[in-house]
Amino acid sequence: MKGICFTRFESIRNVRTDVTGIMKCMLLIIATMLNACNMKAIRDSELQEWSSEAIDTLQSVLLKQKDWVKVHAAEFLIASGNEEEVKEVFLQELKHHGHRSQYRIGIWRVLTRLSSGEEAKRYVKEIVDAFLDVEGKDRIHAIETMAKLELSPLPDHPRETRIALTSEEKSLAAYTHWAIAYTNSDSLNSAQQYFLEKLLNEREERGQRQIAAYILRHSGNLNEPEWKMLYDIILSLPSDYQNISGFWSTALLCAPDSIRDSQEYKIMWEAFLSSDSERNKRSRMDIASVLAVEGDERHLPLLLKWMRFKDGVIENEEEDADVRASAAFAVLKITERAL
Secondary structure, eight states, X not given: OHHHHHHHHHHXXXXXXXXXXXXXXXXXXXXXXXXXXXXXXXXXXXXXXXXXXXXXHHHHHHHHOOHHHHHHHHHHHHHTTOOTTHHHHHHHHHHHHTTSTTHHHHHHHHHHHTOOHHHHHHHHHHHHHHHHOTTOSOHHHHHHHHHHTTOOSTTTOHHHHHHHHTOSSHHHHHHHHHHGGGSSTTHHHHHHHHHHHHHHXXXXXXXXXXXXXXXXXXXXXXOHHHHHHHHHHHHTSOXXXXXXXXXXXXXHHTOOGGGTTSHHHHHHHHHHHHGGGGOSHHHHHHHHHHHHHHOOGGGHHHHHHHHTTTTOOSSSHHHHHHHHHHHHHHHHHHHHHHO
């Protein structure tokens, strides 16, 4: 009988021991989960603070800067869904500066993005009329804006468009080729091939290759053979090639999914991020524009530094503000993806 009681006692004690162990494990798991939740809450709070700081930075640039820097800040606010004050600001810009050549195109562009119906049509008409004015000073800005708004002049103005496509003013011809990419569903592929050929052509003028690189990054992914040709041509450029960061940004933004785990793609990223050694407006804005699309939390310290202008080396306040706005937009897009 004693043996039976002892055995039962041992069984009960073992059960208690097992239950105690299970309880300890459960408490450890709960503590780990609570700690993870707490860490996530801290991280999310930090990301939200940076997001708010980025919005404040863009609004500050919008209100304090002028001309195209103001336009860029406005478009960043619109693209990030924070356009509340923008239209009022640009209606005032229209009132006071709507007569100014070139800048008025930027004003109309912003207001077109913020308007609809007849109001939007009025701004679009102003832009199109500026493109059609062959004696005007705004033609290049107007047709570039039409491309950015995805408005093709070809259906309504075929003759004027064809003349612009063959213009001796190469920038006008290039941006017109970009604008007509939005004529129909097949046009964008044709435009992509046109600008890829220009970019790959080593005999093409440097300025035209730079425009081609800029436009190409808006046209979607290349296929793998095309991307590798682009990769080879970019690596062949001298390291001091003017605005080389723009070529790298094109390669990164146009890379097909099949190439993104490759060694070439990693090399391109390293070269691209190291272009900050140039420490100038163009390279930093190029880096920020790519990180806005492809960046993650690892890139936030760099962008926050530029947004806060902790290592200012740009030439003037206007360029500083353009960099700060570009960095702020990238911070907004990364935090949006992370939250």
